[in-house]
Amino acid sequence: MRKKLRKLKFTLIELLVVIAIIAILMGILIPAVMKVQEKARVTKAKGQMNAMVTAMKQYESTYGYLPVFGALQNASTAKPSSTDNSNANTDRYRQLIAYLTCAQGPGTATGDVNARKVRFLEAPSNYGTTTTAVKGTVTGAKVGDFYDPWGNIFQIFLDTNYDGTITSADAAGSVPACVSTTFNGTILIYSLGPNKTNDGGNNSIFGGAKGTDDVCSWR
Numbered sequence: 001m002r003k004k005l006r007k008l009k010f011t012l013i014e015l016l017v018v019i020a021i022i023a024i025l026m027g028i029l030i031p032a033v034m035k036v037q038e039k040a041r042v043t044k045a046k047g048q049m050n051a052m053v054t055a056m057k058q059y060e061s062t063y064g065y066l067p068v069f070g071a072l073q074n075a076s077t078a079k080p081s082s083t084d085n086s087n088a089n090t091d092r093y094r095q096l097i098a099y100l101t102c103a104q105g106p107g108t109a110t111g112d113v114n115a116r117k118v119r120f121l122e123a124p125s126n127y128g129t130t131t132t133a134v135k136g137t138v139t140g141a142k143v144g145d146f147y148d149p150w151g152n153i154f155q156i157f158l159d160t161n162y163d164g165t166i167t168s169a170d171a172a173g174s175v176p177a178c179v180s181t182t183f184n185g186t187i188l189i190y191s192l193g194p195n196k197t198n199d200g201g202n203n204s205i206f207g208g209a210k211g212t213d214d215v216c217s218w219r
Helices: 002-063 090-101
Strands: 155-158 187-191
Touching (some): 002 187
Antiparallel strands (some): 155 187
């Protein structure tokens, strides 16, 4: 009987040790897995933006001008903000995407596609007229929108006066905080990133303030 009790006690100790080891390993592995997943989302966001830049350049090559539908951003949405769901220009963003994908999306009218019916940008599988808001969005993105891996629409700035730079003189109405006054280029896109905060295109990895993590098309 005593031998059985000793054996049972030893078995319980072993079990507790194993549980402790598993807990330690989980504590190490879970953050590592989450980091890998976040890195994958950043990579996906960059891929989406590269596809958008390519699509807009192809559109420009086909029609001779950029797909401009008025201001896509304004001073208030170009600056850092904890929430960015009051963007009055979201419908213009949706119209832009509709013209690039040659498919109707949320907030767009029937026939909101480019004249030559060319698909410059592949629409995601959930793209369409669904009006349900994306869970956790701070930009008012709908399920049928073209949005980033964190559920927000992209911030887009275009050189509408074709002087080779993006400044406040363009239809964008402003420039991101990270650009200061001038961006040398014709298309500028960034995602709000993992923290879902508009950091004005800043990212701590590239010299931005601590905690900024916007994912940008130009770096």
